[in-house]
Amino acid sequence: MSAGSDFAGEYREQAAACRRLATxxxxxxxxxxxxxxxxxxxxxxxxxxxxxxPAGPTISS
Structure with a gap:
């Protein structure tokens, strides 16, 4: 999971909280x-x- 997906999940949690409060x-x-x-x-x-x-770190041999 990328950092963007982590943040996206947090934003979706915030959206759900706002919708609960809206009711x-x-x-x-x-x-x-x-x-x-x-x-x-x-x-x-x-x-x-x-x-x-994002590309992960490259491993050089």
Whole structure:
């Protein structure tokens, strides 16, 4: 698993937390804001997943 995938997973966890909070928001504006933030986290996670994996260290003999 690459560092990008690790970060993508963390962003998806944040998105899920925002969506859970959105269901308990006191106002529709608050729910909308949290849903928007969740969408941004998901978009960023997708972007990170699309990055190529970095090449590992080369072993010279």
């Amino acid at each position: 308990r928001a006191r106002t529709s504006a608050g729910a909308s804001a949290l849903s928007g933030i969740a969408t941004r986290y998901e978009t960023e996670a997708d972007r990170l997943d699309a990055l190529p994996s």
